[in-house]
Amino acid sequence: MSKNAKTRSRFLKVKCNDCGNEQVIFGCAASEIKCIVCEKVLASSTGGKTLVKTEILEVLDKNI
Numbered sequence: 001m002s003k004n005a006k007t008r009s010r011f012l013k014v015k016c017n018d019c020g021n022e023q024v025i026f027g028c029a030a031s032e033i034k035c036i037v038c039e040k041v042l043a044s045s046t047g048g049k050t051l052v053k054t055e056i057l058e059v060l061d062k063n064i
């Protein structure tokens, strides 16, 4: 029932180890994140925590 709306979201800039594509992903994603180019799994969700499986280039803190 409760809806937690966080005011701050963390975004990560990552690089795909397979094809070299760089993309920005949401650091608190609830589901798998795939490379938009080759569909390699870049991050997966484990118990509410995002597990990044590729190279993190930058952490972008964004205030919404």
Ligand SMILES: [Zn+2]
Binding pocket: 016, 017, 018, 019, 020, 021, 035, 036, 037, 038, 039, 040
């Ligand atoms: Zn890729």
